[in-house]
Amino acid sequence: MSILPRYPALRLRRTRAHGWSRALFREHRLSPADLVWPLFIGSGDADEEPVATLPGVSRWSVPQIAARAREAVSLGIPCIALFPNTPHDRRTARGEEALNPDNLICQAIRAVRDACGDAIGIMTDVALDPYTSHGQDGVLDSRGRIANDATVEILAQQALVQARAGADIIAPSDMMDGRVGAIRRALEEEGCHDVQILSYAAKFASAFYGPFRDAVGSGGLLKGDKKTYQMDPANGDEALREIALDIAEGADAVMVKPGLAYLDIIWRAREAFGVPVFAYQVSGEYALTTIGAAAGVGDRDALMMEKLLAFKRAGATGIVTYFARDAARLLSD
Numbered sequence: 001m002s003i004l005p006r007y008p009a010l011r012l013r014r015t016r017a018h019g020w021s022r023a024l025f026r027e028h029r030l031s032p033a034d035l036v037w038p039l040f041i042g043s044g045d046a047d048e049e050p051v052a053t054l055p056g057v058s059r060w061s062v063p064q065i066a067a068r069a070r071e072a073v074s075l076g077i078p079c080i081a082l083f084p085n086t087p088h089d090r091r092t093a094r095g096e097e098a099l100n101p102d103n104l105i106c107q108a109i110r111a112v113r114d115a116c117g118d119a120i121g122i123m124t125d126v127a128l129d130p131y132t133s134h135g136q137d138g139v140l141d142s143r144g145r146i147a148n149d150a151t152v153e154i155l156a157q158q159a160l161v162q163a164r165a166g167a168d169i170i171a172p173s174d175m176m177d178g179r180v181g182a183i184r185r186a187l188e189e190e191g192c193h194d195v196q197i198l199s200y201a202a203k204f205a206s207a208f209y210g211p212f213r214d215a216v217g218s219g220g221l222l223k224g225d226k227k228t229y230q231m232d233p234a235n236g237d238e239a240l241r242e243i244a245l246d247i248a249e250g251a252d253a254v255m256v257k258p259g260l261a262y263l264d265i266i267w268r269a270r271e272a273f274g275v276p277v278f279a280y281q282v283s284g285e286y287a288l289t290t291i292g293a294a295a296g297v298g299d300r301d302a303l304m305m306e307k308l309l310a311f312k313r314a315g316a317t318g319i320v321t322y323f324a325r326d327a328a329r330l331l332s333d
């Protein structure tokens with residue numbers, strides 16, 4: 001910094017004076033290839049069920065999920081992330097439906113693979129909350145606490161079920177200790193050497209997940225909170241320890257979640273480890289932006305793009321966002 005000339009020799013407004021110059025000096029760019037599109041799989045007969053608390057987002061039938069995947073390919077979005085809304089009569093205390101090779105998520109994986117072949121990456125959620133009758137991400141012990149090691153065994157099986165159906169990226173979102181290592185070992189033993197693990201390494205016990213829980217139907221079931229496994233929003237150093245552990249256990253990439261309120265964690269993880277770090281711009285962030293824009297706070301597209309760009313500036317490798325289709329359309333115009 002010491003070699004900088006001073007005003008008036010230096011006028012930083014000079015490079016901002018024209019559109020061409022702003023384009024030339026732009027440090028970060030968003031492209032459709034930065035985006036992962038989360039898709040909810042519906043269990044009813046309807047092709048499309050709008051999610052009331054996520055305006056513009058729907059649950060789709062399995063054939064419609066395949067159609068969305070084709071749309072993603074045509075827009076240059078490289079990857080989708082699948083989340084099932086398991087029928088309520090299939091939710092149990094131990095979430096057995098997670099291991100059913102013909103469950104909703106496995107049906108959707110196969111449908112997308114049939115429709116798109118290798119042209120798109122399929123990321124799948126490993127956690128038990130869409131399958132449990134109590135809405136927690138793990139199984140409970142006799143005193144009602146989330147049992148870590150018993151849950152990890154099930155998660156490793158769940159990952160295998162998804163990998164056998166054709167998932168490319170296993171994304172554990174449960175925050176149990178030791179699950180990345182257990183999943184990696186299970187995948188290696190099964191010969192799934194190329195199946196990636198993108199671990200939700202720093203996932204915070206956040207108030208921004210409400211609409212997602214509506215979308216997967218776990219919100220009404222959940223009693224209490226997830227604070228014994230998801231992280232305290234006050235902790236940054238601990239987030240780095242979580243990330244370090246997951247990398248050591250074999251994660252190919254890590255996720256920070258939620259997004260905008262945790263940009264410092266993305267930045268610190270990149271600086272500390274130089275590994276691929278993804279941001280999850282979660283349901284509450286999407287909903288607040290969309291509802292705020294509708295209420296006249298600002299232009300939806302502009303709010304969306306500014307927030308997405310912030311992730312790139314913070315060093316994110318990619319962004320999981322419900323805006324993926326809208327943003328990709330805007331970028332390709």
Ligand code: PBG
Nearest residue numbers: 127129173208209212282283284
């Ligand atoms: C749970 C899971 C959650 C989200 C993704 N996976 C919610 C939770 O932890 O309760 C939230 C995503 C979002 O809000 O968009 N395994």
